[in-house]
Ligand SMILES: Nc1ncnc2c1ncn2[C@@H]1O[C@H](COP(=O)(O)OP(=O)(O)O)[C@@H](O)[C@H]1O
């Protein structure tokens with residue numbers, strides 16, 4: 252009996268959060284390091300189907316960094332990161348496109364179907380969803396070339412909205428056509444793509460799954476985990492952060508600056524991390540809010 256009462260209490264605890272997010276779009280970035288085992292892929296797919304079943308509209312944007320690195324190595328292409336972004340030659344771009352669209356995207360769509368959901372795989376090329384321009388990175392104050400790496404400058408979210416209306420879970424690859432350049436593709440950091448899409452969709456929340464508990468103010472000191480940070484404080488902290496965290500925290504900051512009410516970095520190695528973050532009052536990981544909460 253005690254066990255049954257505890258289960259009821261857990262369900263009731265979720266009620267205000269279900270009401271808060273019902274009918275809203277939530278963008279979830281599923282990082283390559285958070286999809287490392289079949290069990291984690293399955294629990295992620297279950298979370299997406301759960302959200303959809305209680306009336307929340309999940310939109311997935313996925314990464315696949317480790318999977319891309321593996322495929323490039325197999326083809327004898329070395330991976331080099333500059334300021335947190337993969338230097339992407341034309342040859343590497345073809346591999347990035349293939350891995351993200353045919354391997355990672357299809358895998359997530361299939362996992363969702365296996366647990367009873369209906370997902371639609373999309374990429375920036377589909378229905379001109381994204382349009383991008385090339386970007387560089389700053390390394391030690393110097394501007395460096397990144398090849399076929401870009402930022403999204405225009406989003407046409409009609410196809411994503413239509414899928415949501417049809418009860419589907421859109422699963423989006425972070426590839427963008429290059430604006431004004433025929434058949435040229437750009438490799439977009441998936442955190443950045445998720446943020447841009449969240450703003451365009453006026454999402455209620457952006458969640459970024461990764462392989463750490465959250466943002467550490469003084470990385471790698473374990474006692475420096477940040478549970479909540481305001482946008483102004485994050486803006487000041489940003490220049491002090493290291494490689495992988497720069498696009499991630501910039502993505503959260505751009506999302507809240509762009510009108511998304513909340514962004515969160517959560518530990519994707521924890522099964523059902525999305526449900527824990529969205530449906531429990533304390534949440535998990537690091538939450539970014541629009542105002543400075545100091
Ligand atoms: N301040 C920080 N807080 C948390 N993680 C950090 C920090 N600085 C660097 N990192 C590193 O960033 C990594 C996450 O970035 P990344 O590997 O790009 O993730 P993903 O593949 O999920 O996009 C963590 O595993 C950690 O090693």
Ligand SMILES: CC(=O)N[C@@H](CCC(=O)OP(=O)(O)O)C(=O)O
Nearest residue numbers: 282283314315316336337440441
């Ligand atoms: C420009 C750039 O760096 N693009 C990323 C795109 C994939 C990604 O972001 O994957 P994760 O989220 O798993 O890291 C890359 O090539 O690795």
